[in-house]
Amino acid sequence: MDIVLDIHVCEKLIWYVEELLRWNRRINLTSIDNIDEALEKHLLDALTLLPLLNRGERLLDMGSGAGLPGIPLSLAMPILGVCSVDRVFKKIAFQQHIARLLRLQNFEARTDRLQVLAAKEGYRTTFDVVTARALAELRDLISLGMPFLKPAGRLIAMKGPEGTRELSDCLDLLERQGLVVEKQQELRLPMSGAERTLLVLKRCR
Numbered sequence: 001m002d003i004v005l006d007i008h009v010c011e012k013l014i015w016y017v018e019e020l021l022r023w024n025r026r027i028n029l030t031s032i033d034n035i036d037e038a039l040e041k042h043l044l045d046a047l048t049l050l051p052l053l054n055r056g057e058r059l060l061d062m063g064s065g066a067g068l069p070g071i072p073l074s075l076a077m078p079i080l081g082v083c084s085v086d087r088v089f090k091k092i093a094f095q096q097h098i099a100r101l102l103r104l105q106n107f108e109a110r111t112d113r114l115q116v117l118a119a120k121e122g123y124r125t126t127f128d129v130v131t132a133r134a135l136a137e138l139r140d141l142i143s144l145g146m147p148f149l150k151p152a153g154r155l156i157a158m159k160g161p162e163g164t165r166e167l168s169d170c171l172d173l174l175e176r177q178g179l180v181v182e183k184q185q186e187l188r189l190p191m192s193g194a195e196r197t198l199l200v201l202k203r204c205r
């Protein structure tokens, strides 16, 4: 997948996935409970965003669940500032446990509803990048994500094959919100061949 990472980063990434599956036996965090599948469909999938990010950017991961894609991105790119938000406390407790043990300096996990966080100072219009995986249809992601974007910020929606249809269904909304499609990237995960669509929408006014 053209992603080259330091061996120490890889060890931490794999430890994170193992810890996720360990916690998953006690509290339900993810439907995947097999290590090979989790490495591909959680870890590699999250890392597909790396080439789309720039050093020093501030990123919001909306509805991050067990920390995906925010935790792998924060490990692989320590120069990124990641804020990871989910409304479910136990999921954020797991993310905070990971951040503590891996000493993630560039990572903040908070329990909040996105609609509430969007009104808070320090969060509204302060992010260069807003990401979401498996949170909602593109139309709803745009409504949820727009309040957080800086001028010229990007919303990156991680979608399956349905991404293309969802995009063409909301071209009117993009126009109204002042968003343009900066990139539409289709890819396949290397083991299962599962299809993914990355949609990068840039705020232009």
Ligand SMILES: C[S@@+](CC[C@H](N)C(=O)[O-])C[C@H]1O[C@@H](n2cnc3c(N)ncnc32)[C@H](O)[C@@H]1O
Pocket (backbone or CB within 6 Å): 062, 063, 064, 065, 066, 067, 068, 069, 085, 086, 087, 088, 091, 112, 113, 114, 115, 132, 133, 134, 135
């Ligand atoms: C299907 S999970 C996806 C989790 C993670 N992004 C992933 O790909 O594994 C969707 C998550 O979004 C969270 N969520 C849904 N609506 C939300 C809202 N309005 N505010 C904050 N979190 C929300 C849910 O609690 C859930 O953990």
